[in-house]
Amino acid sequence: MSDEELKHLANEVRKGIVTGVHAAKSGHPGGSLGATEIMTYLYFEEMNIDPANPRRADRDRFVLSKGHCAPALYAVLAERGFFPKEDLLTLRHIGSHLQGHPNMNDTPGVDMSTGSLGQGVSAAVGMALAAQHWGDTYRTYALLGDGEIEEGQVWEAAMFAGNHALDNLCLIVDHNGLQIDGTIEEVNSAMPIADKFRAFKFHVIEVADGNDFAQLRAAFAEARETHGMPTCIVCETTKGKGVSFMEGQVGWHGKAPNDEQYAQAMAELDAHDKEGE
Numbered sequence: 001m002s003d004e005e006l007k008h009l010a011n012e013v014r015k016g017i018v019t020g021v022h023a024a025k026s027g028h029p030g031g032s033l034g035a036t037e038i039m040t041y042l043y044f045e046e047m048n049i050d051p052a053n054p055r056r057a058d059r060d061r062f063v064l065s066k067g068h069c070a071p072a073l074y075a076v077l078a079e080r081g082f083f084p085k086e087d088l089l090t091l092r093h094i095g096s097h098l099q100g101h102p103n104m105n106d107t108p109g110v111d112m113s114t115g116s117l118g119q120g121v122s123a124a125v126g127m128a129l130a131a132q133h134w135g136d137t138y139r140t141y142a143l144l145g146d147g148e149i150e151e152g153q154v155w156e157a158a159m160f161a162g163n164h165a166l167d168n169l170c171l172i173v174d175h176n177g178l179q180i181d182g183t184i185e186e187v188n189s190a191m192p193i194a195d196k197f198r199a200f201k202f203h204v205i206e207v208a209d210g211n212d213f214a215q216l217r218a219a220f221a222e223a224r225e226t227h228g229m230p231t232c233i234v235c236e237t238t239k240g241k242g243v244s245f246m247e248g249q250v251g252w253h254g255k256a257p258n259d260e261q262y263a264q265a266m267a268e269l270d271a272h273d274k275e276g277e
Contacts, residue, residue, distance in 0.1 A: 001045055003213040009079060010040040010213075011272050014242045016075030016088050018269070022262040024092035027100065030252040031145060032072035034211070034237040035174045039076045041216045042141060051081040054108045060138050061127045063112040065120030066145040066174065067101040068254070073110070074098050082109035118151025120144075121171065125157045128169035128230070139224075143172045147179025150188045155200065161230045162201030169230040170223045171202075174210065176239040178250045197232040210235025243268055 001009075013036050021027035043049065047060040064073050071091065078085040083097075090096035097106040101115030111127075114120040124142035131138055144154065161169055173193055181187050190196065194204045203226045205219045216235070223231040239253070240246030243265045257265055 003217075006037075006040055006044060006213045008273065009044055010036050011242070011269055013040055013072070013075045013079050015266065015269050016078055016085060017071045018243065018257065018262065018265045020071050020074060020088040020091035020098070021256045022259075023089045025256050026092055026254075027071050027256055028068045028254045029071065029243075029256070030178070030239040030246060030249070030254075031066065031069045031174065031176065032075075033243060033246060034176045034239040034241045035069055035072050035143060036076075036241065037211045037213060037216060038143060038172055038174065038235060038237070039072050040079075041213060041220065043076045043080045045217070046220050047141065048138070049080075049109070051109070054082060058136065058138055061111045061124070061140040063120045063124040063127070063140070063142040064102055064114055065124065065142050066117065066148050067114030067120060068117075069143075069145075069174075070098070070100065070102050073102055074107070077107070077109040080109070083107075117145070117148040118153040121154050122157040124171070125161045125166065125169065128161065128166040129164060131168050132164070132166060139168050139170065141170045141172065143174060145179070146173055146175040146177065146184050146190060146193065147187065149173065149190045149193065150184075155196075158197060158200040158202065158232075165201075165228055166230045167227050170220075171197075171230065171232045173232060173234045174237055175234055176237045178239045178248075178253065180250075180253045182250055194232075194234050197234075201229055202232045203229050205231065205233045207233060207235040210237040211241050242272065 017032045021029045102110045104110045104113045128140040246252040
């Protein structure tokens, strides 16, 4: 796909995120919107997947380690055709297969149930180790938040992945500088992120703008060409990207828009579509 085609899809994914969180009257729009380009590139360009056969044995695996950003995962899965886009209106409703955090037992396309921060990456490392052990060709991707990597379990998993040279593993750190309680510097900074992963025997790729498809394309191509060690792509992103009043605002980490804010957000996203025509 061209970058312009991917931009259009990302905008549709953003509409799905905002629509779902508004319908739920709760959820996490900020990080979901900021990671939209990463998720869109993974599901439409990078990963070997089949919406008609979500459990295909040779599929690439994806783990949303920052599980609270489920609105982004659900929106991209719906856009990719794993389930109807109308299901996004049931986010967090009783009986829905789209709960506040991903559930691999109920949702087509979800490879791992996540939510407790720091734990998803360990599951991803296990998936990569299993592929290495059995000689399988699938790759495993995991998306982490820069607040999430304050968790010690992340670094235990990274130590294991580096020590076992899991070159079929690609971690992506969504580095927007914000978490629920403020900036990462105020709470418990994990900086310098890139140097830390290098110390754990990772090949590290730093992306200056993780909301730019050209830069993401180059980074994932480099990751595929990396052998003998796992890869970590550190992406600088803007929390709340695409909705003006949410961009860079920590207050939108876990808050739903009201009716007026929803209308404004959707109008802005519709305008983005027209700009791209």
